[in-house]
Amino acid sequence: MYGNTSLTEEEAKRLNTTEEDPVKLAEFEDRITRGEKIEPGDWMPKEYRKQLLRMIEQHAHSEIVGALPEGTWITRAPNFRRKLALIAKVQDEIGHGQLLYSAAETLGKTREQMLEDLLNGKSKYSNVFNYPALTWADVAVIGFLVDGAAIVNQVINSKGSYGPYCRALERICYEESFHLKQGHDNVVYLATGTKKQRAILQDAINRWYRPLLHFFGPPDRNSQHSEKLMKWKVKLASNDDMRNQFLDQYVPKIWELDLTFPDPNLKKNDEGIWEFSDPDWDEFKRVINGGGPCNKERLEVRRYAEEAGRWVRNALMNKNEKYVTPLA
Numbered sequence: 322m323y324g325n326t327s328l329t330e331e332e333a334k335r336l337n338t339t340e341e342d343p344v345k346l347a348e349f350e351d352r353i354t355r356g357e358k359i360e361p362g363d364w365m366p367k368e369y370r371k372q373l374l375r376m377i378e379q380h381a382h383s384e385i386v387g388a389l390p391e392g393t394w395i396t397r398a399p400n401f402r403r404k405l406a407l408i409a410k411v412q413d414e415i416g417h418g419q420l421l422y423s424a425a426e427t428l429g430k431t432r433e434q435m436l437e438d439l440l441n442g443k444s445k446y447s448n449v450f451n452y453p454a455l456t457w458a459d460v461a462v463i464g465f466l467v468d469g470a471a472i473v474n475q476v477i478n479s480k481g482s483y484g485p486y487c488r489a490l491e492r493i494c495y496e497e498s499f500h501l502k503q504g505h506d507n508v509v510y511l512a513t514g515t516k517k518q519r520a521i522l523q524d525a526i527n528r529w530y531r532p533l534l535h536f537f538g539p540p541d542r543n544s545q546h547s548e549k550l551m552k553w554k555v556k557l558a559s560n561d562d563m564r565n566q567f568l569d570q571y572v573p574k575i576w577e578l579d580l581t582f583p584d585p586n587l588k589k590n591d592e593g594i595w596e597f598s599d600p601d602w603d604e605f606k607r608v609i610n611g612g613g614p615c616n617k618e619r620l621e622v623r624r625y626a627e628e629a630g631r632w633v634r635n636a637l638m639n640k641n642e643k644y645v646t647p648l649a
């Protein structure tokens with residue numbers, strides 16, 4: 322036992338809680354065990370705050386950077402109906418960024434500092450948005466499979482322990498389910514279209530397959546943060562479990578359209594677990610650390626948006642007004 326919590330000294334070291342007040346820590350752990358939500362003004366271990374902030378901040382960045390690959394197709398959408406739907410979707414993604422930055426701000430970091438850390442490379446965002454959207458079929462695949470993967474992750478995370486993050490995710494999931502319909506409709510349209518439409522769709526699926534496997538993070542055996550995040554119910558499923566749930570839901574939907582994933586070893590084993598070829602975890606590391614095909618371009622576009630939009634933010638800011646921490 323460590324202090325009067327149920328943690329062993331070894332566990333407390335791993336969770337980075339050895340310096341915490343043991344009574345407060347025990348009360349906190351009890352609240353988590355009872356399934357209570359932790360709110361911004363409540364006591365929380367420093368490591369819980371740090372981990373949550375890291376994850377929510379990365380998630381917020383992923384939403385605003387994630388709008389960029391699809392956003393480039395707004396002017397080139399094949400018809401007016403598709404264009405309207407895509408504009409609405411991209412606008413939703415930016416709105417999700419707003420909700421998540423507000424949730425992250427409740428943990429004590431300003432939005433300005435978060436955006437600064439995105440641009441200086443201190444803070445990560447999702448690997449998938451560092452790949453190009455080469456054809457209209459990429460928009461279909463992002464809407465169906467990337468949003469599908471995000472829903473798997475977000476529905477699970479929305480049951481977590483931090484109130485503002487969960488409430489933001491619940492709202493996000495409602496909107497994501499419309500994105501999924503938009504993506505599915507687009508995928509089915511291309512899959513049942515001309516030979517050329519099927520070919521660009523298959524090509525897009527081939528290119529997004531590995532990034533999608535990477536989306537859920539490294540295999541559990543290499544995940545640095547899962548132990549803490551799962552203990553404190555920020556994450557309610559491991560990376561491998563979420564990846565498996567995604568494959569379970571989406572592989573059959575692609576196969577039933579007579580399309581394929583570019584992996585001869587992709588199959589469900591007798592225990593109901595999906596097996597697949599090594600998706601090249603070195604590529605994953607390269608991409609999340611700035612070396613993907615579009616990292617530079619994505620941050621350049623964000624940097625331009627920050628600079629070009631500064632006068633608007635300044636015009637809206639009333640220097641005599643005190644801004645309070647938002648309670649998301």
Ligand code: BYC
Nearest residue numbers: 380383384387388446447448471536538544545546547609
């Ligand atoms: N990409 O210990 P691990 C959307 C990093 S947007 C980049 O397993 P954890 C959409 C990880 O940060 C929705 N980095 O981490 C928007 C850590 O590095 P640091 C995006 C990744 O946190 C527009 C290291 O690898 N969704 O849907 O336990 C249009 C070790 O990993 C990734 C979210 O942001 C990755 N994929 O678990 C369309 C979900 N994976 O920080 C759609 C919220 C891992 O130590 N995040 N890393 O330098 C999560 O649920 C969790 O953070 C993860 C990773 C499951 C992703």
